[in-house]
Amino acid sequence: MSVTAAAFKPFTRQQMAQRAAADIPEGWYVNLGIGIPTLVADYVPMDREVIFHSENGVLGMGPAPEQDKIEPWLINAGKQYVTLRTGGSYCHHADSFAMIRGGHLDLCVLGAFQVADNGDIANWATSDNDSAPAVGGAMDLAAGARRLWVLMEHTAKDGTPKLVRRCTYPLTAPGAVKRIYTNLATIDVTERGFVVLDIVPGLSLADLQARTEAKLHLPG
Amino acid sequence: MSVTAAAFKPFTRQQMAQRAAADIPEGWYVNLGIGIPTLVADYVPMDREVIFHSENGVLGMGPAPEQDKIEPWLINAGKQYVTLRTGGSYCHHADSFAMIRGGHLDLCVLGAFQVADNGDIANWATSDNDSAPAVGGAMDLAAGARRLWVLMEHTAKDGTPKLVRRCTYPLTAPGAVKRIYTNLATIDVTERGFVVLDIVPGLSLADLQARTEAKLHLPG
Amino acid sequence: MINKIVQTMAETMSGIRDGSVVLLGGFGAVGQPNALIEGLIEQGAKDLTVAANNAGVGHVGLARLMELGRVRKIICSFPRSSDPVVFETLYRAGKIELEIVPQGTLAERMRAAGAGVPAFFTATGVGTKMALGKESRDIGGRTYILEHALKGDVGLVEAWEADRWGNLTYKQAGRNFNPVVAMASDLTLVQAQHIRELGEIDPDHIVTPGIFVNRVLHVPYGDPAGF
C-alpha cells in the first residue's frame, strides 16, 4: 500500500460521536449500540429533544447518573447505570423490541467489524467458527430501524480495511447501513456504493481510498 | 316423532345457569359468552373466587352495578355496565385475546345454534348465505379456551334438534365442545359421542333421545 | 422541543389521503375517538378502508362516514351493532366491501403490524369459513392458519391522559383496541381527555409511549354517552 502519508490527525472517538450527533434532528427516536455509539448521546444537547431507546425497555434514556444518585433498577442494554428523562417510560422486552422491529425507531447507530458498499453489516462475530458468538439485539436493530448508521474506526488495528466490497465476517444484516462515521471520513451508502461526504482535514480522497477496500465515490 | 309425553318441567334459563355454575371450581379463569351464559356469574357465590374475563380487556369482572354506581368506562363484551372485583385488572385487546388464544382461560361458556357429537360448534351464522355474519370473539374463545361448555335450549323453537350428528350451520370451531347444559339435560362430549350426565326429572332417556338427532350414550 | 399537541382539528387531520387504511380504537361507546371520526368526516378523505370492531351505529360517526360514500371497505368482527342500518343498507346494495375477522385475530393482526410481524399462524378460524383461501399448517400436532398483519395509514385513538411527547394512558375498559391501533398506524392521531405536563404521568404507568403517537388533540368530552 503506497500511501502518501500527508499530515492529518484522525478524529477521536469523541469527535466521531460529535459528528454523528450533529446529524440527529430533534424528535428522532434513536437507539445507540454498545461501545462508541453510546458516546453520541453526550453530544446531543438536552434542549434538542432526541429520545433515546434502550433494548431493555427504557425509552427516553438520559445521561449517566452522578455516583450518589444511582438508581439500582435503571440500567441500559450495556448494563450501565443510566437516568430517565422527564417524559420517559418503561415497557417489557417484547414491547421494546416491537418498537425496534416494527420500524418505529428513526435511527440506530451501531459499531461494526465490516461494512460493505452494498450496505451489508458484520458486527457480531469475526469467524464462522466462533464458538459462541453473542448477537444480542444487533440483528433486530439492523433489520428493524428506519435508518442504520455505523460508527467505527476506518480500518482495523492492523490497517485492514473495514469498508469492504463484500463482508467476509458473518453478516448482522444485508443491505442495512445508510451512513458510516469513521475516524477518517463520513460516508453514505448509496445505490452507487460508498459516497464520501467529508474527510478529516489533511487527508486526500486518494489517501482515504488507499485505506478503503471498496471504491469511493464523490457526491453528485 | 312418537314421544311419550311424560310429565316434566324443563329447566329455566336460571336453572341451566345454576347447574353450570355448580361445576365451576374456585380459581378458574372463565369467559361467559353473551346471552344465557352471562347468567352463570349470578350463581357463583362471591366467596367462591372465580375470575371472570371479558374480551374487551377486563379481568376479574363483578356483577352489574347498582343504577347510581355505574362506571361509564366499565363495560363488558356484551356492552353492558359491569363492575370490577377487588383484584381485577385492565389490559388492551391484544393482551386480552392473548389470554384467550394462549390457552390461559380454564373455561369458556358459549351459547350455540348447533353442537355435533364430535364437538363441533356452530353459533355465529345460520346460513352460508348470511349477508353479514357477526363473529365477534366466538371463534377465538372456542379455539383458545382450555374447555368449552355450551349453554343452550335442547331444541330450536320449532322442535328441531340442536344436538346433531353434523352441524349444518357454518362452524365456529371443530371438535371444541366438552360439555352441554340444556334445559333438558347435561351432556358430555366424549370420544364415544354424547354422554348423558343427568336429565330433567320426569323425562326418560328415550324421551331425551327423541329430541336429539345424534345418539345419546350413558356413562361407563 | 417536541410538542405533539396540536390546537385544531384541521391540523390534526392534515395529510390524510384518499384510499387510506384507517384503524379505529374503541369498543362499544367506550374509548371511541368520536371527535376524530367527526374530524375525518369534515376532512374529506374518501375511498377509505376502515378497520374497527363494529360497523357503526345509527347515522353518526363511522355510520355517517359510510353513509357519505367515503368507505370502500370495512374490516370488522361484528358488523351487527344495536342499530346497523347504514352498513346493512350499503352492504345489501353492494356498495361496500366487508371483511369479517374474528375479534382476537383483528387485535393480533394490528399488534403484529406494530411489532414488525408480517404474518403469523393462529388456531382461531381453523375448520371454519374463515380458513377459506388461507394457508394452513400443522405445527406441533395442531392445525393453524396464516393471518397477515393489518397496518394502518392512519390510526384514530382515544386516550384518558396525554403529554406533549405523546405518552398515553387509558381509563378502565377504554383501553381496548386503542394501544394496538396506535402501534399499527403510520400516522397515529389521538384525542385525549386530559393533557398532562411532561413527567406528570408515572413512567411505569404509561401504556402507549409517545413513539407510537404523532398528534394529540385535547377533547375533554367527559363520559361515554351510552350505547
Place this chain on the structure above:
Amino acid sequence: MINKIVQTMAETMSGIRDGSVVLLGGFGAVGQPNALIEGLIEQGAKDLTVAANNAGVGHVGLARLMELGRVRKIICSFPRSSDPVVFETLYRAGKIELEIVPQGTLAERMRAAGAGVPAFFTATGVGTKMALGKESRDIGGRTYILEHALKGDVGLVEAWEADRWGNLTYKQAGRNFNPVVAMASDLTLVQAQHIRELGEIDPDHIVTPGIFVNRVLHVPYGDPAGF
C-alpha cells in the same frame, strides 16, 4: 379464596420435572429471579433447557446450575457476559448445547407462546446465519424468516409487587423479560419484593395479571447487587 402466595421455597419449586424447559426473566442483574434460581438448584431437576438473555456470570445462579451439569441446552442472545467462565468451559467441552437467538426474536418467541401464536415471520436474521435451515418467504416485497414460539414448562420471574391473585408490577428496567416469561410458561413462579393486599395495586397499573401466575414467594432482597 384464591391464594397464590406460598410460604416456602420447597413449595414454590414443587413439581418441576427433569427435562423441563425453563424460561428466566431478568436482564443484567436487574429483575433477575436469583432466589428462585437458587431454589431450582436446590430442587434438583436436571436435563433442563434454559432460555435467558445471558448464559450466566461467575459461579452463581444460572452458572452454578450449569456447572452442576443440570443444563442440557441453553437458549440465549448473548452467551458472553462479563464473566462467562462456566458456560465457555462447558461449551468447549461439548457438554452443553447452545442456541443463539437474536434478543428481539427471543422476546417475541416467548410472547408468541403466551399468545397462542405457534410461529411468526420476522425480518430479523434474514440473510444471516440465523436464517440457515429456516423457512423464508417474501411478503409485501420484503423477505422474512419463520420463527417458532418458545414455550416454558416453568418460568421464573422477579416482580416488584404481587398480591394473592398473582397480579404483578415491576420496577423500572426490572420489567424486561419478566412479563413475557410469565405469559409463556405453564408453571409461572414469582419472587416478589413486596406483597400487597388484594386491591392495593391500581387495576390500571397491573402489568402482569394473575392469570399468568401460579405461585408467588415473598423475597424482599432489596436492590440488585450490581453486575
